[in-house]
Amino acid sequence: MQVSVALIRPLVVRTVPVGDPGDLVSCLPDTAPYAWIRHGEGLVGWGEAARATVPPGPDRFRWARDWMSALFADARIDDDVEVPGSGPVAFGSFTFEADAPGSRLVVPRVVLARRGGRAWLTTIGEDDHDAGHRPGLRTPPTPPGRIRYGDGSLTALEWQHAVAQAVRQINDGRLDKVVLARDLTAVAENDIDVRFLLSRLSTRYPECYTFSVDGFTGATPELLVRHRGNAIESLVLAGTTPRGADEADDLARGAALFASSKDRYEHVCAVSSVREALAPLCSALDVPDEPELLVLPNVQHLASRVTGRLSDGASVLDVVAAMHPTAAVGGTPTGTALEVIRELEGMDRAGYAGPVGWIDARGDGEWGIALRCGQITGNRARLFAGCGIMGDSDPVAELAEAQAKFRVMRYALES
Numbered sequence: 001m002q003v004s005v006a007l008i009r010p011l012v013v014r015t016v017p018v019g020d021p022g023d024l025v026s027c028l029p030d031t032a033p034y035a036w037i038r039h040g041e042g043l044v045g046w047g048e049a050a051r052a053t054v055p056p057g058p059d060r061f062r063w064a065r066d067w068m069s070a071l072f073a074d075a076r077i078d079d080d081v082e083v084p085g086s087g088p089v090a091f092g093s094f095t096f097e098a099d100a101p102g103s104r105l106v107v108p109r110v111v112l113a114r115r116g117g118r119a120w121l122t123t124i125g126e127d128d129h130d131a132g133h134r135p136g137l138r139t140p141p142t143p144p145g146r147i148r149y150g151d152g153s154l155t156a157l158e159w160q161h162a163v164a165q166a167v168r169q170i171n172d173g174r175l176d177k178v179v180l181a182r183d184l185t186a187v188a189e190n191d192i193d194v195r196f197l198l199s200r201l202s203t204r205y206p207e208c209y210t211f212s213v214d215g216f217t218g219a220t221p222e223l224l225v226r227h228r229g230n231a232i233e234s235l236v237l238a239g240t241t242p243r244g245a246d247e248a249d250d251l252a253r254g255a256a257l258f259a260s261s262k263d264r265y266e267h268v269c270a271v272s273s274v275r276e277a278l279a280p281l282c283s284a285l286d287v288p289d290e291p292e293l294l295v296l297p298n299v300q301h302l303a304s305r306v307t308g309r310l311s312d313g314a315s316v317l318d319v320v321a322a323m324h325p326t327a328a329v330g331g332t333p334t335g336t337a338l339e340v341i342r343e344l345e346g347m348d349r350a351g352y353a354g355p356v357g358w359i360d361a362r363g364d365g366e367w368g369i370a371l372r373c374g375q376i377t378g379n380r381a382r383l384f385a386g387c388g389i390m391g392d393s394d395p396v397a398e399l400a401e402a403q404a405k406f407r408v409m410r411y412a413l414e415s
């Protein structure tokens with residue numbers, strides 16, 4: 001469906017303050033949950049007031065922005081809260097490849113949000129008495145039961161071989177860095193209830209952005225861009241080590257990561273790509289000289305928080321368009337890295353490593369890079385993880401790093 005019937009009649013949107021709903025995930029009914037949660041705050045939604053299937057191509061972000069602007073410009077909006085994320089909101093996921101189908105924006109019928117001690121409920125209906133105003137029926141999520149894993153497009157050995165080929169191409173001077181990913185399949189005993197995964201992910205990975213759009217679900221640590229008014233922020237990650245066996249090992253690994261010239265250069269590539277993408281849009285841009293260490297339950301990353309001020313009224317999707325794909329998930333130089341990914345990965349990334357997040361009618365929003373995630377369909381999941389490959393990468397170590405990244409979704413599935 002290209003454009004839903006909601007376009008025929010203007011949307012009627014109402015946002016009201018509500019009492020603290022507590023855990024957002026447990027407010028979700030079992031139909032089509034949408035989510036964006038960090039440290040218990042964020043937005044969840046359900047139902048469908050409007051949907052756009054975004055046509056593939058270089059203009060897809062602009063197309064999506066224009067679709068949304070037209071939809072919301074016609075809407076009758078009654079917003080008593082007036083903060084980023086109040087009023088109508090679209091959740092979205094874009095494929096990694098511009099030419100791949102599967103990018104979408106969905107405006108849920110109901111969005112429940114909490115942030116900074118406030119909570120609000122947005123409902124969309126064609127008139128004030130519409131059923132969209134009633135919270136959906138909640139049933140407790142059922143665990144997926146026993147999980148069987150299988151190789152995706154490449155076996156572990158084949159993927160290591162692909163990494164070795166990438167290393168050779170880097171050392172031959174074709175490119176500086178490329179991010180190679182692999183997929184795993186998981187088959188569960190029962191249908192996988194996305195709310196079960198959201199609950200486990202948001203509890204175990206509070207520092208990450210736990211997301212779900214049409215079954216595409218994960219907990220990513222990487223913020224592509226947060227947009228509030230003219231202020232933007234991005235958290236660039238590149239350079240990874242698994243967590244240690246104990247505290248001393250953990251600290252030693254963190255220190256080694258910080259001192260590793262391979263990881264520092266990998267990080268510099270990612271930060272430079274973000275700086276180059278944002279500079280033309282910004283009147284001020286602050287890029288730290290040195291990364292910090294971001295310690296997560298499964299891995300440690302080198303992290304740089306970039307902040308800026310937009311020089312004009314660019315919406316969050318305009319900023320996403322300028323940034324994607326960063327070198328944290330593509331490589332350096334971008335064009336060559338995309339060719340190498342197509343040649344060596346042997347799989348369709350779909351939404352993995354693409355932008356995922358939400359946008360409101362003001363153009364504010366938060367978009368992450370879809371990592372540590374999987375596409376859930378019935379009792380099946382397709383999981384993704386990747387690593388930045390440099391000229392001195394060791395295929396065995398890169399496989400171990402990818403396994404550590406798979407642990408996020410494996411934890412979510414295994415109760």
Ligand SMILES: C=C(O[C@@H]1C=C(C(=O)O)C=C[C@H]1O)C(=O)O
Binds near residue numbers: 222329388389
């Ligand atoms: C590609 C992934 O992660 C990216 C690659 C990283 C690395 O290679 O060090 C670190 C964080 C992410 O930018 C993934 O999680 O699948």
